[in-house]
Amino acid sequence: MTDTPNQAPARSILPKWVRGPQDFVGGIVLIGIALFALWASSDLQGMHGFSFGAGTAPRIFAVLLLLLGAAVAVVGVLKDGPHIAAYSWRGPFFVAASIVFFALAIRPVGLVVSAFVSFLIAALGSHETKWLEAIIVGACLTLGCALLFPYVLGLPMPMFPRFLVQ
Template structure:
């Protein structure tokens, strides 16, 4: 099956919004991957939630959103595919690796800002001062939420022979 219909007046694309189609297809594939990865974990019930309930249903919601994008790509005119740039994905992936590599060795107060600063440079339009302000604000906010409000055993700052646990 071709994605182009040949009409009397020329060629008309069946997919009217290629950008929405590709984005929706990507979301569906990513959601299916997450659901598959969670297949070994118990979902539990609403009364006793298991470790897979929230991530699984979040993935299902994201997959449904992707399906909506795919359907709309056939019904409404939209943007063509743009040229892809690797800068953003590379910096975001690097920030995830940095966070994973440093959270246990130096603690959250070092790992989070390093990760956020790295991810921020994934955009060509980065403004360093705004990025630093955002990084400090988000680090403080996340530290309060995870350590104080949710009481998670998060190493805040790890120094040689000294670990600060708030």
């Protein structure tokens, strides 16, 4: 979590008058989310008479978020704050990839294959992974899940690849 190495104001794309980049960018993104929500709910009916339409509450919340996002960004301009923490790409990338793979694979190839492969993809996310160990643990975990979810808990899910079952 410590971002001590790049505390120096180097490589900042933000203009100098931004004193708290972490808050500033955070606020801007919230504003973006709020605008997106306003756009997304623009087709919904607003107030009619004194009763709420489907779009009233979403718009109220979106406007609130817009104001709060702006306030956070203003704080980022006015007050000295931390720099944006360094992101690493490896962990997020492989964990996300593992999740996406699982989501795409569970229907066509079933629990056994998708859980095992996802485990190995997720394991790529750490540079400390030892492969033999990971494969053994992954296999055990897959076996455990394959017994736990469908049999012990009675949750129906595809187990094996479709083409093998048929």
